Amino acid sequence: MIKDIIIKIEDNKLLIVLKKELYEKDAVFSAAYKFTDKCVILIEPIDPFSIGVYFKPKSDPKDVDLEKIAEDYCNEVLDQQIRLDLEKRYGNIRELIVRHAFLPISNLKDKIEIE
Amino acid sequence: MSNKYPYQILPFKHVRFNDHELLLVNEAGDFYFISIDDFDKFIGYGLPKKNDVFLDLKSNHFLIDTNIAEVIDLLSTKYRTRKRFLNQFTSLHMMVITYRCNHKCRYCQVSSEDSGSYRWDMSPETARRIVDYIFCSPSDEIKIEFQGGEPLLNWETVKETIEYAEQKNKKSRKALEFVVSTNLTLIDRNKLDYLKFHNVYISTSLDGPKSIHDKNRLLRTGGSSYDLFIKKLELTRNILGPDKVSALMTTTKDNLYRITDVVDEYIKLGFDGVFFRALNPYGLAAKNESLHYPIEEFVKSFKEGLKYIIRLNLKGIRFVEYYSTLLLSRILTHFPTGFVDLQSPSGAGICGVIYDYNGDVYPSDEARMLARMGDKRFLMGNVFKDTYYEIFHGKVMTEIVEKSCVETMPGCATCAFQIYCGADPIRNYLETKDIVGHRPTSDFCKKNKEIIKFLFEIIKDNDEDVQDVLWSWITKRDLKEIRGESFSRYSNQY
Helix, strand or coil, X not given: CHHHHEEEEECCEEEEEEECCXXXXXXXXXXXXXXXXXXXXXXXXXXXXXXXXXXXXXXXXXXCCHHHHHHHHHHHHHHHHHHHHHHHHHHHHHHHHHHHHHCCCCCHHHHCCCC | CCCCCCCEECCEEEEECCCCEXXXXXXXXXXXXXXXXXXXXXXXXXXXXXCHHHHHHHHCCCXXXXXXXHHHHHHHHHHHHHCHHHHCCCCEEEEECECECCECCCCCCCCCECCCCHHHECCHHHHHHHHHHHCCCCCCEEEEEEECCCHHHHHHHHHXXXXXXXXXXXXXXXXEEEEXXXXXXXXXXXXXXXXXXXXXXXXXXXXXXXXXXXXXXXXXXXXXXXXXHHHHHHHHHHHXXXXXXXXXXXXXXXXXXXXXXXXXXXHHCCCCEECCCCCCCCHXXXXXXXXXXXXXXXXXXXXXXXXXXXXXXXXXXXXXXXXXXXXXXHHHCCCCCCCXXXXXXXXXXCCEEEECCCCEEECCHHHHHHHHCXXXXXXXXXXXXXXXXXXXXXXHHXXXXXXXXXXXXXXCCCCCCHHHCCCCHHHHHHHHCCCCCXXXXXXXXXXXXXXXXXXXXXXXHCCHHHHHHXXXXXXXXXXXXXXXXXXXXXXXXX
């Protein structure tokens, strides 16, 4: 299954195809950032429904396990998407905690808008 | 509370801790280990209310099914407590009394000058001017630390600073403290009597056993710096008392792989703790590549050293590793710690500031080290040319504060360890020419992530004896006092 997502383009280049309906741009980029020490990463749309993440090693390809990086990326982008989904559910609470920490407000209940 | 879901999920960050568990950390720094299965149930609103995991998550403020306002109030209070360092703007004031030094250490990060180069001395006039600025600080606590070079080579300015600050403090009535950072080799009875009278603390340097110490800490005149150090350490302790002297080690390739020997040496010489510090790549430490090591090697030795120290404590020898203690305080309590590198925004300029010999002001020791290397990127101003407001509310400080909040920095913003960690904008700039830096290649990030994860592994092991040791460090109490008894069982894991 994972092999359908990770596509080997050349010996030292891999492509991961992600569905736009599942992964947001923020998650795709945030996950990619974590691998910029080892790889040059290009992100561009493949078609209206998919986004492509291209991985190319920065150093000698023999020193980099590109397939492992791509697999780790899959988990990372999943984690990042979960973070974004959760953020939507409690984002206003986080802001409220910080705001309340620095500027005590008398009627907290008026400020709370949760699901 | 909406009826749409059985509970409200509260803000948290998560990280995969191992193959089957995640670590969750909420906005106040409370944490919880959860299995992947339970995590799926938790975020899918599928946890039954009488389930243990549900109750744990509720009591640790990861979810709420009752009055949310009270929980937000509580989390906000904890958050505010953690950020309390912002109220103590600025408490640590370091003064470069001179760049002259009687040592020529192989790793000198400020590239010290020889003992005859008086042009690198801070004048008493400059010192008084700096003290005037120090007392403009709104902080109720003021610590003045004399740095160098070797500050004892400019003894008159040290004395002038102490007496002028004490005089000013008669009116300001702040909690005033002095520290001299010295290699100790030039100390004598007269100076010690003076320091005792003025209640001054000593911070000195010890890299380990004689063979290691002498290899990198070289006297300009030749001979063993270690032998002289030992003699003067004894004299200092006799006059000031043992609690007035602490030591810092500089970790090079020479002591990195002998970390337990370093600990033994510290204990032999009567120190009650050690701070495992990675080498800061400034000055000669940057040039001298034979001293360097990969950060992964530092972390490996750090772990070995920490396990060794825990074992010693379990055998009844009280000894502390200070960096772990700082991190553990941040993980296990909500109290702020004063360490510059573990703040957000960065503590540079907020927790501490450094005044160069000529009155130039930098936000941290590393920033003035960078200036000594020819890059004055972080020069905040000068006490003769700029007002206090211009220096502390100028372009440099504003930029540091804006760009060193881990809550918004790439790679930090989503990190589960964020609330325990901090930013080092000067190091970021040194490595990437950008004060935001690049986390995937940052040694600072790698080091802190690995060490924090290791501490969580120790916490997760939940060995009662080991936990007692950690709490004895955090609370600065004796292990027996923590246990309420003399202990008889020892952990086999460490």
